[in-house]
Amino acid sequence: MRKNIGWYIVLFIFLTIIYLPIMYITKEAFGNGNVVSTVTGNETLKDAIKVSLVTSIVATIVGVVIATLASLGLTSLRKVQRDAIREVTKLPVTYPDVVTAIGLMALFLLIFGKGNFGYMTLILAHISFTTAYAFIAIYPKAKKIGKEYAEAASDLGATPLQTLFKVIIPNLKGAIIAGSAIAFAMSFDDYIISSLNGGPLENISKYVIKARRPGALKAVYALTTLMFLVVLIGLIIFIVIKITKFNKKEKKA
């Protein structure tokens, strides 16, 4: 540790700088009074939170299920087909958000019509990219498991269903969790795709963009503080679990 003290200082300064804005907001929010009641007392904001959560949770679940199925099934397609699918998967990930947004809007205008934008169009728009992000996280691991483990399991006499539930899913769990986390983060972050495809629905991003008056800004700061605390607590629990697991393994070895 002493040898690298210089690097620890660099990393500490860097972390302090990237956390400055959020710490400033947290200080402001607690100075403004009760953080929780500022959020729960604001009906428009509560609606926005509901829209964001419903969209991101549904789009993540649907995206991860579709991506997992495809990751497992892809081995039985020909190489040309597999390569084509992998190339197309890169599009929604590399397209600028605003390009994805306008393409989907043009499509939905034709299919659903101008007056019918709502949860249906909003969630479909999010599925277009949550599925791709989930696939990129899950496919490499699924490819490996499919080849090595599934063959071994069927050689040992497991039925396809047994192979799926006892071998593939448990081994794929880590990749599925990682894929869900990325898909959810991308969906929850989104502003422009939702703004063009959500019709009258307003999610958190849109509420925060529109907030100008002091009252609305106060609510935004309170919400940011709450999100920060939730993610921080989640992260600390995650780290503690990881380290205990790691120590157990060390003891066994």
Place this chain on the structure above:
Amino acid sequence: MKRFNKIATVPYILVLIILVILPTLFIAGKALIEGDSFSIGNFKTFFGNSNYIRIMVSSLKYALITTLICIVIGYPVAYGLWKIDKTLRYIITLFIMMPMWLNLVARVRAIDALLTSFKVDGNDLSIYIGMVLVFIPFMIMAIATQLDKIDVRLLEASNDLGASKVKTFLRVTLPLSIPGVLSGVVLVLLPSATTVVIPKIIGDGKLTIGNIIEEFAFTNTGFASAIAIAVVAIMIIIMLFISTAEKKYEVGGKDA
């Protein structure tokens, strides 16, 4: 089993066709068809208006400078992560990534509030600070992943052969980490050139090309689509440029 496998890929293929390929074709259609005939009028309007071209150029300028700052600050951070104890590296990495799990727009609002309290607001400096704070985790992760792949024996060999620490870094570590820097450039350059949120909150009227697309999305979808195509074309050129550079470094790696 094989039949099940084939059926399992169907929903994904449908998502790609309906929600990825079709919208791409729709953008092209909207941009190039006016009434019921083919027309490049939308592109003429865009490239004929010096105002839009100026915004396009300034978007690229913001993106390029942001990317450069991200390399200059991100490289030492990634290098530091590589040098320290593994458990702490893991924890610090998680903390660098953590803000990404908060809502992006709320994070940008927080940056704006802090900058305003320092009276740095609505100028180029504030945009650069905002963009770097938002995008630098991508650069750090890309470089850190690449550094992690370096075989430590190469560094030991260089040391055994009498190279100084600085020389080992310049001749061994740095060239081997360039592919990481290049993938970091892709991850930072493209989103920062088209970001809608950052200029909207921090910029005070300063716009990127993304804002222009948003502005016309409802009122003149054809025109917005034409700009989107121009943006994607520039994006493809940049990506080709970077992947050529990447290949050069891969070959160099194999030779060595």
